Amino acid sequence: MNFLRHSVGLVLGVVLFLSIPDEGKTENAALEAKIREQAAAIEAKLIAWRRDIHQHPELGDQENRTARLVTEHLRSLGLEVRTGIARTGVVGILKGAKPGRTVALRADMDALPVKEPEGLSFASHAKGQHWGKEVDVMHACGHDTHTAMLMAAAEVLAGMKGDLPGTVQFIFQPAEEGSSLFAPGSGKTWGAKLMLQEGIFAQTKPDAVFGLHVMPGHSGEVFYRSGATTASGDFLDIMVTGKQGHGGMPWNTIDPIATSALIISGLQTVVSRKANLTLSPAVVTIGTIHGGEAGNVIPETVQMTGTIRTYDQQVRELIHRDSRMTAEKIAESAGAKADVSIVKIYDTTVNNERLAEWARPVLQRATDGRVSRGPLVGASEDFSFFAEATPGLFIFMGITPRDQDPAKAAPNHSPGFFVDESALVIGTRTMASLAVNFLGSESKP
Ligand SMILES: [Zn+2]
Ligand SMILES: [Zn+2]
Known part of the structure; x- marks a missing residue:
């Protein structure tokens, strides 16, 4: 840096500093x-x-x-x-x-x-x-x-x-x-x-x-x-109830595992197809899934828990409503039942x-x-x-x-x-x- 420019800068700096009222x-x-x-x-x-x-x-x-x-x-x-x-x-x-x-x-x-x-x-x-x-x-x-x-x-x-x-x-x-x-x-x-x-x-x-x-x-x-x-962070709990039976004869059962798989995919379309992502990014995650005891038995129930995240109150409410509806209607279409609980945490x-x-x-x-x-x-x-x-x-x-x-x-x-x-x-x-x-x-x- 040459000296002349340096001094001009310094003078300007001092003038600026003095001329701005320095509240508080x-x-x-x-x-x-x-x-x-x-x-x-x-x-x-x-x-x-x-x-x-x-x-x-x-x-x-x-x-x-x-x-x-x-x-x-x-x-x-x-x-x-x-x-x-x-x-x-x-x-x-x-x-x-x-x-x-x-x-x-x-x-x-x-x-x-x-x-x-x-x-x-x-x-x-x-x-x-x-x-x-x-x-x-x-x-x-x-x-x-x-x-x-x-x-x-x-x-x-x-x-x-x-x-x-x-x-x-x-x-x-x-x-x-x-x-x-x-x-x-x-x-x-x-x-x-x-x-x-x-x-x-x-x-x-x-x-x-x-x-x-x-x-x-x-x-x-x-x-x-x-x-x-x-x-925002909300807790999601979905209990899918079907009808238990033999794994070799699914036609005599209502399979809550296959139903849960459809629900998990359906929840992703709530974010990608329904939420207005220009208002807020959003996430729906299923973090746990529990169902069944044996490979040849279709169980009675499957329980899933997850989390919902958004940055806008309106988007949050719509995702809650649509997640609930998606899970319930997919279960209904399979002859099963989904009990959905969403608890607002943060x-x-x-x-x-x-x-x-x-x-x-x-x-x-x-x-x-x-x-x-x-x-x-x-x-x-x-x-x-x-x-x-x-x-x-x-x-x-x-x-x-x-x-x-x-x-x-x-x-x-x-x-x-x-x-x-x-x-x-x-x-x-x-x-x-x-x-x-x-x-x-x-x-x-
Ligand atoms: Zn932490
Ligand atoms: Zn922390």
């Missing part, structure tokens, strides 16, 4: 610098928390040890703490010295029924009870990192209490992956939905809620989108558009410019319920080590899911910066 930014610059310094100062502690939680993972609604760790930490920081919310959830309230708005930061604490391979010095050997059965347990979705990062953000923000204009609500949520005590269709509620039913927003109503999830991506890079971001997480736009420069600063637009995510998130109750923003952060290709990294829920811990300090900075800027912002989102 400069007043927060000092706090952002403090966040950066404090997050770095506790990085070793943050990683130690993450490893401790990783080594002792707990399934949804059984996060007793994790909740205790969180509770003791929040109490040691002088926060108001409430425990036992939605069974094992914890909420901490940090009141800043100055009056202002309220912002909520959310982390989920639960692990998954996945067996962790050997390798890490802090690998899990934990077992847990999942719907009454003993299973191996692993933090295969990174909720260990979410909990540790929010504990660190709480420490950083508690340290600047005197400068905080407003209140920060820290939500440590159980059972995001579902309850290990109650199955879908049991009529029970858990996780974010139950925390809301138990009144956490009635007691302290935040003006905005932020959540961060780790997933494969360049380490420390944040990606997110405005509007729909994660899918809504689409919709990022508030104003909040998404407002957050961009904050995220740029917190990540040193490593922010990009994220893809639609096929997974579901019960953060959706928080974001329905108050404007919400759910962002993702990459955790794939820099020498690896994120496209080839093991996805969330895989036993090979791996976290580059150097990203965690960036996640902590990001959450704390969102809170500080939201409370201190003159340009209110």
Whole structure:
């Protein structure tokens, strides 16, 4: 670069900088610098928390040890703490010295029924009870990192209490992956939905809620989108009843297995021929199918379960209606009967558009410019319920080590899911910066 151009650029830059009214930014610059310094100062502690939680993972609604760790930490920081919310959830309230708005930061604490391979010095050997059965347990979705990062953000923000204009609500949520005590269709509620039913927003109503999830991506890079971001996730159960008989004489039976095969194909045409895919992508998956005991016996029943995912409420309702009708009518045409049950589990997480736009420069600063637009995510998130109750923003952060290709990294829920811990300090900075800027912002989102 030649010197002349460089100086012209510099002068222009200075003029531009001076001529733009810098609402709320400069007043927060000092706090952002403090966040950066404090997050770095506790990085070793943050990683130690993450490893401790990783080594002792707990399934949804059984996060007793994790909740205790969180509770003791929040109490040691002088926060108001409430425990036992939605069974094992914890909420901490940090009141800043100055009056202002309220912002909520959310982390989920639960692990998954996945067996962790050997390798890490802090690998899990934990077992847990999942719907009454003993299973191996692993933090295969990174909720260990979410909990540790929010504990660190709480420490950083508690340290600047005197400068905080407003209140920060820290939500440590159980059972995001579902309850290990109650199955879908049991009529029970858990996780974010139950925390809301138990009144956490009635007691302290935040003006905005932020959540961060780790997933494969360049380490420390944040990606997110405005509007729909994660899918709605609904539970589908189909029981096909035929008439049992001899496998050699199907004409004397009503075959629920052949009928189920037609239903599975028919459900795919609900997505490909009926759903308006310009409004929303959609998925109907049959994940289990159980029927029969012997090769020469046509069974009486076949049971299938599956999941339905969409990003639009209208498309979701139509797919529910058409899936039900398709299964029932195909069964009827075979002389069988299909009992279809569809239970809504998680809504689409919709990022508030104003909040998404407002957050961009904050995220740029917190990540040193490593922010990009994220893809639609096929997974579901019960953060959706928080974001329905108050404007919400759910962002993702990459955790794939820099020498690896994120496209080839093991996805969330895989036993090979791996976290580059150097990203965690960036996640902590990001959450704390969102809170500080939201409370201190003159340009209110
Ligand atoms: Zn997950
Ligand atoms: Zn998750």
